Amino acid sequence: MSAIQLTANGLALGASYALVALGFVLIVNATGAVNFAQGDLAVAGGFLTVALAGAMNLPGGVLLPIAMAAMAGFGVVFAYLAYFPLRRQPPATVFISTIALGIVLENGANGLFGAAPRLGPPLLPGGPVELSGLVLPRQSLAIVAVTCVAIAGLHLVLMHTQFGRRLRATAQDAEMARAVGIPVGVMIAWTFALATGLAGAAGMLLSNQFFVAPGDGTNLMLKAYIAVTIGGWGRVWGAVAGALIVAFFETIVAVLLSQSAAEMLLYLAVLGVLGLRPRGLFGETIGRRA
């Protein structure tokens, strides 16, 4: 019984990390730059839904697309602040600019909402679901479901639409894409919008399940970075697998050993992956790392 509950919790945690990691991967692929504010963008999404839930009496299922759309719009603004003015500078410059904007976001949330953790709205109303004696948190199941839909939708858009082909072309070779008439700047702005929309979804889901506090972004970003490193730099499915592996350590390994031991083993496993498969479990799609 405990094993199934643990697995459900682990999957929910991994799914949340995966949404953050996916946005991270999209931007890495499109720009070659690491967006270190991805965790803070998820936190911003969490606080946005806290504010929306306070202002509008709407169910979580309605708030989710609103939050994703609003965050996607903010993603474009973010791109024009953190990426476009510095796009011709070395990648480390963008890396620094995203850290700086992440700090602004964190302190902005602190100023606007205060330091206290906040509870976001549930995606689905109601208490835990009981199945054959098992008590499974409804929100955990919702997180897993939303993440599956988001991943499937992303896969569909990237692999089976003209828009997705243009995005991929931009990610693979921006100069060649520009030469064949693809508006590279617009595609990159769309990529930031998609990535930030996913962060918004992650933020909303996390804010109900695990609360949201201004300082949470750094830890989320670290988990996403590890997930991407394990899965393979720039690999969408690698990011998902990596996120689930991180969550596996935090739940299953933690119950078998201890939380501290699980944390140490996770980082040793990362070192092992880097030593044995430097390009991650699924290989890299790009060769640059920050």
Next chain:
Amino acid sequence: MRLIQTNVAMIALAAAIVLVHPASIGPAMAQTATIRIPVLVPLTGPLALEGTSQRNGAVMALSNPPAGVRLEYEVLDTGAAPETAVNALERALARGGVSVIVAPIFGAQMLAMLPIAAERRVPLITISGTAQLTEMGNPYVFRFFPNDSVAKNAHALYVVEALGKKRPAVLFQTTAYGQSGRQHLAANFARLGATVVFEEGLDINLKDFLPALIKAKQASADALVLQLHAAPTALLLRQAASMGLSLPIVAGSAMHQPTTAALLQPAERKGVCAESASSPVSSVDPAVERWVAAYRREFGAEPDDFALTQYDGVRMAIDAAVQGARGPEEMRAALASRSFQGLAMAYKSDGVGNMAHDAIIMCYDDQGRPRIDRRYPRLG
């Protein structure tokens, strides 16, 4: 009386990690003494919630100076790291004229600041519970919150004597606060004849507490004892309620905070108890009730005992200034030798800087409302 407030916090936050909060100058009277009290507290990072309460309590005391002293203060964010706190301390001292410093609740930051305070001979007043702070022979630290030898004594006494539990499981944070509390809990449980059947250190960023809860249950614990910060406490209690854990839970002082309780549904906090120095929102003392009302008006938030005890600490320093203490050495001598009746309790140094010696246990009733269940006076 003239009050000048310059709120540059948000601009500074956007520009730098270090944050400067309102600078306030008290009554500008020609013959009054000027007392400078920088407020160095964590307003960002994992302890931002506790640090904000600390800041609010200090600011309430500093904003209402008595006749005879002029108060100057600034609020500096000590963030999440010891080095940030040290930088803030150096900045505050560099401006000169400091009489006493309100120092962070974050034990690791205090440990880094203590040698500098001793070297520069400036007293620090804090509400950090980390026991080690007053065990290092540093005469410049004054703690206005029950240290762990008091608070964890009350914590363990309640579990063993009031609840009659002899097989507690202890979950603690891996921070200095958590480690210090765990050490004192272990010693007190051993003294009281209880056996800790399971204990585990938990990272402050941990989100899933189910593994630790399952292991506590598997160890046949008869009570769950927590030494966690605010957000982890709320998260753990939520997950414990979700898994249907029926063990009595006695949390650390974080659980008395109204902001922590607000994260939980009444059913999730029902029956949960917590140790604390005081519980201002549960108090029936008219003076505390007036203070609570003023706090709500000023900050639009519910006060906790971090705010109240920090208020008392600063009021004691201001009282010392009114009585004639001026420079840091006079202030240190006054804090070390005098007693002071604050709103939460009476304060007097035990010779090593521990000023607070009372603790309470508060519990949430069936409707999830807090009430004081036990008082443990003069434990330290």
